[in-house]
Amino acid sequence: MSYRDSWFHTVFWKRFRGNRLAVAGGAVVLLLFGVSFLAPVITPWDPHAIDAYHVLMPPSADHWFGTDELGRDVFTRVIYGARISLKVGFVSVGIAVAIGVVLGLVSGFYGGIIDTVIMRFVDIMLCFPTFFLILAVIAFLEPSIWYIMTIIGLTGWMGVARLVRAEVLSLRERDFILAARALGASDARIIFRHILPNALSPVLVSATLGVAGAILTESALSFLGIGVQPPTPSWGNILTSGKDYIEFGWWLSLFPGLAILVTVLAYNLLGEGIRDALDPRLNR
Amino acid sequence: MMVPLLLGITLISFVVIRLAPGEPVEAMTAMSPKITAETRQRLREFYGLDKPLHVQYVTWLKQVATLDFGNSFAPDNRPVTDKIKERIPVTISLNVIALILEFGLAIPIGIFAATHRDSIYDKGITVFVFLGFAVPTFWLALLLMYFFGVKLGWLPISGLHSLGSENLSPLARFADLLKHLILPVSVATFGSLAGLSRYMRSTMLEVIRQDYITTARAKGLTERAVVYRHALRNALLPVITLLGFSLPGLIGGSVIFETIFAIPGMGQLFFQGVMGRDYPLVMGILVIGAFLTLVGNLLADLCYAVADPRIRHGRGQG
Numbered sequence: 001m002s003y004r005d006s007w008f009h010t011v012f013w014k015r016f017r018g019n020r021l022a023v024a025g026g027a028v029v030l031l032l033f034g035v036s037f038l039a040p041v042i043t044p045w046d047p048h049a050i051d052a053y054h055v056l057m058p059p060s061a062d063h064w065f066g067t068d069e070l071g072r073d074v075f076t077r078v079i080y081g082a083r084i085s086l087k088v089g090f091v092s093v094g095i096a097v098a099i100g101v102v103l104g105l106v107s108g109f110y111g112g113i114i115d116t117v118i119m120r121f122v123d124i125m126l127c128f129p130t131f132f133l134i135l136a137v138i139a140f141l142e143p144s145i146w147y148i149m150t151i152i153g154l155t156g157w158m159g160v161a162r163l164v165r166a167e168v169l170s171l172r173e174r175d176f177i178l179a180a181r182a183l184g185a186s187d188a189r190i191i192f193r194h195i196l197p198n199a200l201s202p203v204l205v206s207a208t209l210g211v212a213g214a215i216l217t218e219s220a221l222s223f224l225g226i227g228v229q230p231p232t233p234s235w236g237n238i239l240t241s242g243k244d245y246i247e248f249g250w251w252l253s254l255f256p257g258l259a260i261l262v263t264v265l266a267y268n269l270l271g272e273g274i275r276d277a278l279d280p281r282l283n284r
Numbered sequence: 285m286m287v288p289l290l291l292g293i294t295l296i297s298f299v300v301i302r303l304a305p306g307e308p309v310e311a312m313t314a315m316s317p318k319i320t321a322e323t324r325q326r327l328r329e330f331y332g333l334d335k336p337l338h339v340q341y342v343t344w345l346k347q348v349a350t351l352d353f354g355n356s357f358a359p360d361n362r363p364v365t366d367k368i369k370e371r372i373p374v375t376i377s378l379n380v381i382a383l384i385l386e387f388g389l390a391i392p393i394g395i396f397a398a399t400h401r402d403s404i405y406d407k408g409i410t411v412f413v414f415l416g417f418a419v420p421t422f423w424l425a426l427l428l429m430y431f432f433g434v435k436l437g438w439l440p441i442s443g444l445h446s447l448g449s450e451n452l453s454p455l456a457r458f459a460d461l462l463k464h465l466i467l468p469v470s471v472a473t474f475g476s477l478a479g480l481s482r483y484m485r486s487t488m489l490e491v492i493r494q495d496y497i498t499t500a501r502a503k504g505l506t507e508r509a510v511v512y513r514h515a516l517r518n519a520l521l522p523v524i525t526l527l528g529f530s531l532p533g534l535i536g537g538s539v540i541f542e543t544i545f546a547i548p549g550m551g552q553l554f555f556q557g558v559m560g561r562d563y564p565l566v567m568g569i570l571v572i573g574a575f576l577t578l579v580g581n582l583l584a585d586l587c588y589a590v591a592d593p594r595i596r597h598g599r600g601q602g
Binding site for chain 1: 288301418543554
């Protein structure tokens with residue numbers, strides 16, 4: 001364990017810090033966390049306060065991002081929308097990673113018929129246009145953020161399962177596993193103590209990139225009106241009014257979209273940075 | 285291989301839709317307060333919804349085997365297969381055009397970035413690629429609609445035909461259609477352009493490092509011949525597999541841009557079906573969407589065999 005620790009601190013961290021884009025991505029992600037926790041401190045406005053006298057006002061010193069069709073402050077709504085995006089990203093990717101890791105471990109470790117069944121299931125799931133599947137399920141449920149996160153997670157685990165399985169297959173035959181077995185370790189101990197920690201780094205990368213994907217999916221669903229329901233602000237549903245009022249207020253469309261763009265970009269840069277820092281072939 | 289996959293697809297579609305709460309009969313009758321519990325029960329029996337799930341599945345599967353997905357629950361009550369058939373050509377042609385453009389653009393971009401590695405162009409392309417990954421397609425669609433439709437008024441922002449275009453000459457009608465296609469096709473293409481060009485760049489870089497490329501250069505071939513005759517063919521192989529993988533995304537993405545641009549395709553139909561809780565329609569499109577993906581994967585495999593002589597000869601028997 002101490003080898004891994006020291007490796008992490010010296011090699012990984014040094015490489016990661018050397019990648020300016022990745023550090024910038026990480027900084028933006030941290031900033032988003034800060035913004036969503038401190039939202040009430042950052043903005044004086046209430047995200048739900050309707051103001052009939054200031055409807056669809058362009059950006060000004062009072063309302064940095066303008067106001068929407070009900071006179072609500074768009075900047076405030078975008079900031080509160082960050083909370084939804086963070087939640088969606090982490091919960092849905094958490095679900096996807098949990099399922100993917102368990103199925104991948106089981107599939108790779110036991111092989112045989114179990115492996116065949118699980119991998120065929122993965123193939124079948126990959127045939128579905130994911131967005132169709134998500135839409136079909138969500139539309140038949142009561143709209144709720146928890147359903148959305150669950151379903152994005154339930155339809156996004158296949159890549160992780162394949163990744164973990166491939167790692168397990170290559171780890172399974174190594175000498176240290178054989179040694180653990182010779183010492184009488186149980187299957188569970190071998191899987192969780194010896195194989196899993198070694199298979200986690202590619203999962204970390206795909207989870208980071210998965211957060212970006214989940215945020216995009218949630219915003220698309222909210223945009224279509226079947227995701228986060230108004231009046232709760234989410235970047236996607238602010239864009240819905242952006243579309244409805246496209247002829248009267250460009251600011252309604254521009255700012256929430258930029259927020260999505262910057263967030264997704266940050267997660268992607270962070271994920272790529274972690275991948276490069278973990279890649280043993282890039283030894284410098 | 286195909287049959288178990290198809291069975292799996294139908295089973296998952298069935299389970300997904302039937303496990304979701306909110307019965308179709310409730311959805312159908314919610315708007316008419318006159319309908320009694322008794323009538324609802326009769327409707328349930330009429331649609332076979334009172335039978336156990338596995339019986340319903342087998343009955344449905346038998347129908348599906350003959351490409352019969354039942355009748356839509358929408359007021360028009362037409363066969364689902366007919367409704368889908370009308371819409372499929374629009375979605376497929378849009379996606380085929382988008383795919384051709386996407387590969388036509390991404391391959392040269394990828395080659396250029398790889399052969400001019402670390403140049404200012406390569407860096408520019410990398411920035412573009414990262415932005416492309418992060419831009420939500422529906423937002424891009426909104427911005428384009430605003431600029432080209434509302435602000436400049438150059439392009440129409442919805443539908444496939446202008447009002448009264450039936451009276452135009454065939455040529456003018458075609459031009460009108462093309463004008464309507466520009467925005468949706470650009471949005472659909474842009475969606476996966478970034479990923480594909482990045483992938484092309486990295487496979488090209490991988491190939492250029494191989495020994496046979498060094499050999500080709502050592503023979504004194506021009507850089508052009510090395511890149512386009514020796515490297516390109518090998519770099520294209522992995523990209524072809526990506527063709528199969530990109531299909532579900534394209535088909536799924538059609539929901540978004542068809543809804544935004546009001547294009548009467550399968551995506552829009554699916555969205556309408558979902559909103560109206562039209563069970564037979566949603567199940568039909570889910571199955572057909574997955575089936576199209578399977579066919580796409582098969583086509584990609586065939587292309588792969590055409591492009592790679594190692595698969596065409598020998599390995600097939602092995």
